[in-house]
Amino acid sequence: MSDNVRHIRTPLARVRGRGAARSGTGHFWRQRLTAVANIPLTIAAIIIIITLLGRNQAAAAQILGSPLVAIIMLLFVISVTVHMRIGMQVIIEDYVHDESAKLTLIMANTFFAVAVALACAFGILKLAFGV
Amino acid sequence: MAEIKAPAARPLSPHLQIYRPMLTMMMSIVHRITGFGNYFGMLILAWWLIAAASGPNAYAKFEWVAGSIIGRTILFGYTWSVIHHMLGGIRHLIWDTGRGFGPNEREWLAAANLVGSIAITVVLWIVGLLAMGGPR
Numbered sequence: 001m002s003d004n005v006r007h008i009r010t011p012l013a014r015v016r017g018r019g020a021a022r023s024g025t026g027h028f029w030r031q032r033l034t035a036v037a038n039i040p041l042t043i044a045a046i047i048i049i050i051t052l053l054g055r056n057q058a059a060a061a062q063i064l065g066s067p068l069v070a071i072i073m074l075l076f077v078i079s080v081t082v083h084m085r086i087g088m089q090v091i092i093e094d095y096v097h098d099e100s101a102k103l104t105l106i107m108a109n110t111f112f113a114v115a116v117a118l119a120c121a122f123g124i125l126k127l128a129f130g131v
Numbered sequence: 132m133a134e135i136k137a138p139a140a141r142p143l144s145p146h147l148q149i150y151r152p153m154l155t156m157m158m159s160i161v162h163r164i165t166g167f168g169n170y171f172g173m174l175i176l177a178w179w180l181i182a183a184a185s186g187p188n189a190y191a192k193f194e195w196v197a198g199s200i201i202g203r204t205i206l207f208g209y210t211w212s213v214i215h216h217m218l219g220g221i222r223h224l225i226w227d228t229g230r231g232f233g234p235n236e237r238e239w240l241a242a243a244n245l246v247g248s249i250a251i252t253v254v255l256w257i258v259g260l261l262a263m264g265g266p267r
Binding site for chain 1: 167174181186221258264
């Protein structure tokens, strides 16, 4: 009984541990996972971009399409777009209090992140497969 | 009939205007702003990759915009924003382990974040401009 006084949440909700968003600590953990991945991937992407500076399209396309560079750039794009989607959702949840506006923006955020990820991935794959 | 009482004049919880701006606080705000900026900066990367995949004309168009004064200014800001957010992220990962919360440590980390991001951005741009054959 004293347990019920100390905790507002029901024992079932507590044991499930998934919170109001029904996703538990999923976002928290994924944000840190992608943050760690982003560090080496961003450094690698910056090195690749600097290497390509001053080269013409043909040379840039050849380097970007080579397997190792293409794989690194794809990993970079995937990790960054997952990370930025979660980050923007936190910003939306913090500042947008109107329920319908919030849900609309959270949807638009996912659409944007997926579209950017797909556009980048398409460009990289097109260069890698050379079609 | 219950009467509606006027709300008691209780103190509200303190917010931004109460605090004197401090470095750690400003860096927290800047971390969020740079993250917000980097989000839209990914459009530049997408444009660049699509341009490279589209052919010489599309690539030349991107290079013309990126090489303009406005383009370079945006790219310089974007470089700093990415580096600053990355160093800020490392700071957060250190905090996640429970370290770096002491009064001296947190001030030092905040200062290192700011100075480091500017220094690395300048070095990257010097290397980048040299790679392009020096300033034109």
